[in-house]
Amino acid sequence: MSHLVLLLLAYFGSLLVNLAHAYSIGDIPFDLSTIDTNQQAIVEFVGTQNNIVAQITFSGFSGSATQKPTTLVNVVVVSGLTDPTVKYPYHIHQKPVPSDGNCTGTGPHFDPKFANHGDGTYVCKPADLANCEEGDLSGKWGPLIGAKNGLVTPQLYFDEYLNWKGETTSFLHRSIVIHNQQGTRIACANITHLGSPIKD
Numbered sequence: 001m002s003h004l005v006l007l008l009l010a011y012f013g014s015l016l017v018n019l020a021h022a023y024s025i026g027d028i029p030f031d032l033s034t035i036d037t038n039q040q041a042i043v044e045f046v047g048t049q050n051n052i053v054a055q056i057t058f059s060g061f062s063g064s065a066t067q068k069p070t071t072l073v074n075v076v077v078v079s080g081l082t083d084p085t086v087k088y089p090y091h092i093h094q095k096p097v098p099s100d101g102n103c104t105g106t107g108p109h110f111d112p113k114f115a116n117h118g119d120g121t122y123v124c125k126p127a128d129l130a131n132c133e134e135g136d137l138s139g140k141w142g143p144l145i146g147a148k149n150g151l152v153t154p155q156l157y158f159d160e161y162l163n164w165k166g167e168t169t170s171f172l173h174r175s176i177v178i179h180n181q182q183g184t185r186i187a188c189a190n191i192t193h194l195g196s197p198i199k200d
């Protein structure tokens with residue numbers, strides 16, 4: 001567990017260093033002053049399912065004249081995804097995790113714009129993110145690549161397609177499910193909003 005603490009410290013340390021400087025998405029300078037202290041959410045996998053210990057954080061930026069609203073997503077996995085030959089998909093699912101922890105109860109992927117027509121033709125193309133399921137995080141940004149020692153290469157990305165507002169449109173109060181390569185749900189955890197309830 002000390003690994004986790006050290007890794008998180010190193011990670012947030014580097015994030016703070018980055019925050020002190022101008023960030024950029026591709027070539028576009030990023031306006032950090034628009035971070036929304038109420039648009040913060042956390043997902044914690046605590047090792048009770050397949051030994052998976054992971055933390056995913058979401059930080060919202062409200063946008064400015066020169067920049068669209070966006071969300072910074074930070075994915076850190078320190079235990080459980082140990083097969084280096086496996087690309088583990090992960091998604092936001094429609095419903096929270098039932099209190100008994102049964103991942104089946106999270107329902108299908110979160111897809112409020114019905115990008116998936118359910119006819120087997122859905123594919124998320126990185127060149128066409130607007131037509132991906134909003135919850136298809138690994139489709140949009142790549143799967144988690146297993147690592148023998150459990151320390152998966154962290155992911156850090158801006159996702160402008162996630163919504164914080166609206167009962168049917170917000171990704172808050174839903175869940176994240178990690179799958180194995182066969183699609184079996186191997187761990188799931190609730191998305192917890194930090195801050196006051198967001199008004200529509």
Ligand SMILES: *[C@@H]1O[C@H](CO)[C@@H](O)[C@H](O)[C@H]1NC(C)=O
Pocket residue numbers: 096097098099100101190
């Ligand atoms: C997830 O959140 C829901 C709704 O708040 C709650 O009922 C449920 O018990 C939570 N699940 C777990 C595993 O904590």
Ligand SMILES: *[C@@H]1O[C@H](CO)[C@@H](O)[C@H](O)[C@H]1NC(C)=O
Pocket residue numbers: 102103104105
């Ligand atoms: C998990 O929930 C699904 C329905 O969401 C149910 O069919 C299944 O039996 C449950 N599994 C366990 C182990 O309770």
